Amino acid sequence: MNTIIIFAIKYTNMENLIVLNPFVVGRYVSEKYFCDREKETEFLIKQVENGRNVALISPRRMGKTGLVQHCFQQPRLNENYYTFFVDIYATSSLAEFVYLLGKTIYETLKPKRTAWAEKFFQIIASLRVGFKLDAVTGEPGFDIGLGDIQAPQTTLDEIFRYLESADKPCIVAIDEFQQIGTYEEKNVEALLRTKIQQCKQTLFIYAGSKRHLMNNMFHSSSKPFYQSAISMGLEPIPMETYAVFADRLFEERGKHVSRRVVEQVYDMFDGCTWFVQMMMNELFALTDHDGTCDVEKLDEARQNVILLQESSYKDLLSRLAPKQKLLLQAIAKERLVRGITSSAFIKKYNLSSASSVQAALKPLLKNDIVTQCDDTYRVYDYFFSEWLANTY
Numbered sequence: 001m002n003t004i005i006i007f008a009i010k011y012t013n014m015e016n017l018i019v020l021n022p023f024v025v026g027r028y029v030s031e032k033y034f035c036d037r038e039k040e041t042e043f044l045i046k047q048v049e050n051g052r053n054v055a056l057i058s059p060r061r062m063g064k065t066g067l068v069q070h071c072f073q074q075p076r077l078n079e080n081y082y083t084f085f086v087d088i089y090a091t092s093s094l095a096e097f098v099y100l101l102g103k104t105i106y107e108t109l110k111p112k113r114t115a116w117a118e119k120f121f122q123i124i125a126s127l128r129v130g131f132k133l134d135a136v137t138g139e140p141g142f143d144i145g146l147g148d149i150q151a152p153q154t155t156l157d158e159i160f161r162y163l164e165s166a167d168k169p170c171i172v173a174i175d176e177f178q179q180i181g182t183y184e185e186k187n188v189e190a191l192l193r194t195k196i197q198q199c200k201q202t203l204f205i206y207a208g209s210k211r212h213l214m215n216n217m218f219h220s221s222s223k224p225f226y227q228s229a230i231s232m233g234l235e236p237i238p239m240e241t242y243a244v245f246a247d248r249l250f251e252e253r254g255k256h257v258s259r260r261v262v263e264q265v266y267d268m269f270d271g272c273t274w275f276v277q278m279m280m281n282e283l284f285a286l287t288d289h290d291g292t293c294d295v296e297k298l299d300e301a302r303q304n305v306i307l308l309q310e311s312s313y314k315d316l317l318s319r320l321a322p323k324q325k326l327l328l329q330a331i332a333k334e335r336l337v338r339g340i341t342s343s344a345f346i347k348k349y350n351l352s353s354a355s356s357v358q359a360a361l362k363p364l365l366k367n368d369i370v371t372q373c374d375d376t377y378r379v380y381d382y383f384f385s386e387w388l389a390n391t392y
C-alpha cells in the first residue's frame, strides 16, 4: 500500500516536473496534455481490434505520431496487445530497417521480463551476437551495431516469427512508412507485404506524411500494399474543443487566457496542431502567474518562436539550390501563390522562366517545404514563411 502511494506521489511530481509548460511540443506525455482525438482514437482502436491494418495519412505536424502513442496508452490496447513503435524516417536500407525493428522490440520488451521476452535471442538467432550480460549487474543487454545485420532478410524472417510466437497479439506502428519506398533495395515493399500478409496475430499501423507517396503505396493497384490497410486521415482538432483544452491548461496552472487569443492562434495556422501548440507554449511562458494572456502578446510570441527555429531555417536554406531558394522566397513573400508559372509572378520575382519554376518547385513540393492546395501554393511551415518574407 505504502509503496503504491509513494510511487503515485513520485510519479505525479515527475510528470509535473517534466511538464513545466503544459503545452507539450514534440513528444507524448499523457492524456492530460493531449487534446481530443476521441473519435480518431476510437476508430483506430476499433480497426486494430478487428484485425485490420491501418494506414494513417495526413499533412505534416497534424498529430499522427501523437495519436498512435495515445492509442497505445489506452487500456484496450495497452493491456491486450504488445505494442511497438518504430520511426524509420532516418533509415535508407532494409538492413537499417531490420536493425531498428529488432532494437525497438528488444528495448520495449526488456523491462517487461515476460517469458516471451526471454525468448528474444532464442528465436532471433541471427542477433545472438548482440546478446551481452552486463559484467556488473548481470543484466542482459542488446549490444548490436548496424554492421551485425549480415543477412537482413533472415533476421526479418526471425523477427516476424518471434512476433507471431507472442502470448498476446502484437501491434507494430511504423512511423514515416513512406521511407521504405526510397530504400536502396528495390523489392522491400513486396517483401514486407508478403511477410505481413502471412501474420496471423501481428497487426500494423503505417503512418506517413508524404501523402503522394503514401497514397501511391496504398491506393495504386500495381503496388504491393494496395488495399492492404484501412486508410484514415487526420483533420485539425475542432476550434471549440481546442479552446476548452487551452483554457483548462492555463487555469490549472493559475494563469488565464482570453478566448480571442486562442481563436486567433488557431486561425493563424488553420488549426494545424504543431504550430498551434508551439504558439500556445510560448504564450503560456510569456504569461505571469495570475496574469491573463491577451492578444497584445501574439507578436512577441511569434517572434520568439521564429527566433528559436532560426538556425534550422538557415540550415535548410543552405541545402537548397539557388533557383529553389529564389522561388521559395518569392512564395513566402506572396504567402499564397496562384498562377505560379504566370508571367506576372515570374517577372515580379525575376524567376527566368515557367519551366525553371516548374523544375525548382518539384523538389520543394516533394520535400514538403512547399505545399499545394488545388492551384494555390504556400510555404508549409508558417513560421519559416514569415522568417523568409522578413529576412529577404
Ligand SMILES: Nc1ncnc2c1ncn2[C@@H]1O[C@H](COP(=O)(O)OP(=O)(O)OP(=O)(O)O)[C@@H](O)[C@H]1O
Binding pocket: 024, 025, 026, 027, 028, 033, 034, 035, 036, 037, 058, 059, 060, 061, 062, 063, 064, 065, 066, 067, 208, 209, 237, 273, 274, 277
Ligand atoms: N491531440 C493533441 N493534443 C495536443 N498536442 C498534440 C496533439 N497531437 C499532436 N500534438 C503535438 O503536436 C505536434 C505534432 O504532432 P505529431 O508529431 O504527432 O505530428 P505528425 O503528424 O506525426 O507530424 P510529422 O508528419 O511531422 O511526423 C507534437 O509536438 C505533439 O506534441
Ligand SMILES: [Mg+2]
Binding pocket: 064, 065, 066, 175
Ligand atoms: Mg510524426
